[in-house]
Amino acid sequence: MTAGDVSADATDVDPGTVYLVGSGPGDPDLLTVRARRLLEESDVVLHDKLPGPKIIEMLPEDRREDVGKRAGGERTPQSEINERLVELAREGKSVVRLKGGDSFVFGRGGEEAEYLAAHEVPFEVVPGVTSAIAAPAVAGVPVTHRDHASSVSFVTGHEDPTKAESAIDWAALAKTGGTIVVLMGVGRLPDYTKALREAGMDPETPVALVERGTWPGQRVATGTLETIVDARDERDISPPAVTVIGDVAGSRELVVDFLRNDYGPAAEGA
Structure with a gap:
């Protein structure tokens, strides 16, 4: 057969x-x-x-x-x-x-x-x-946080190319007030960050990109909804990577030194 x-x-x-x-x-x-x-x-x-x-x-x-x-x-x-x-x-x-x-x-x-x-x-x-939670976590970004986000939305940055139109309502996501986690979204980062800004999300909203989370050579780029594309290019972030959008990404600096000092490889590339 x-x-x-x-x-x-x-x-x-x-x-x-x-x-x-x-x-x-x-x-x-x-x-x-x-x-x-x-x-x-x-x-x-x-x-x-x-x-x-x-x-x-x-x-x-x-x-x-x-x-x-x-x-x-x-x-x-x-x-x-x-x-x-x-x-x-x-x-x-x-x-x-x-x-x-x-x-x-x-x-x-x-x-x-x-x-x-x-x-x-x-x-x-x-x-x-799932890397949607694990990759941000080892880089010092919790996808939910009592003080910053009580909800999280997981979306794909790489939909079925045969679809007539996107099934993702970025305008609705911009109004959720929680964390947005995008998987497989490095290439389309300019498109959806622009869509979120045009839908009314604050351009200063923190964003983190975590490349190859927990792999050898893990790397992280941070910025805002306005600057993250430049940060991606400066760090040469490539797939596979997870994008985290929301206030939780801004809390990363509070824990990353602890991760680096006490857990070594867990924060590699931080």
């Missing part, structure tokens, strides 16, 4: 289980106990680059498949990943689909779960620590 032939008749082999695993923000110490056990025991792991280099290096080369970005900038289509999961499971294999952060927070885990269910393939969801 080929990767595209997911409708082939089932064989006498009992199907294996697919585990939709969130790897957390990238530090192997932040893997859940369940995730680490599955990585050690599974027959094959399908991953992209977002779990981070240290976690990927833990996986034996003969048991891992990179289904992320390919040479030349091409990406493995989601349809091919879905079909590969079904193919491997129908061979009786235990399969880990490893995603960065949490698979169900802008990780397309929901799409994969629907596909597996439609093809009657057993699967289990293993939640991970």
Whole structure:
């Protein structure tokens, strides 16, 4: 059976289980106990680059498949990943689909779960620590704070390109008064910071960009809604990175020295 032939008749082999695993923000110490056990025991792991280099290096080369970005900038289509999961499971294999952060927070885990269910393939969801919270936290930015923000909104900066128009109402977000966390939003930073300003958000609202949170080489850029694009360019911040918009980003300086002095690598790049 080929990767595209997911409708082939089932064989006498009992199907294996697919585990939709969130790897957390990238530090192997932040893997859940369940995730680490599955990585050690599974027959094959399908991953992209977002779990981070240290976690990927833990996986034996003969048991891992990179289904992320390919040479030349091409990406493995989601349809091919879905079909590969079904193919491997129908061979009786235990399969880990490893995603960065949490698979169900802008990780397309929901799409994969629907596909597996439609093809009657057993699967289990293993939640991970989402980078939307973890990356800002290790950089000294709490996404909520008793004195600064009692709500938080998580949005994607990289929507489905086939959509006729954006599903994100930036004008409404500008009026929430809480924290806005944008994942995968480095490239579109000028667009949504402008949209928020035009919707009435104070241009002096603090903003923090956290690149590769908990990874080797973590870096942080800070500024305001007006200046953060220049700060991004000066620091040469690149994906993957999390954007935090709101007063909580301004509280970072109060804790970053403590993180740097007492936790060392946790505040690397601060």
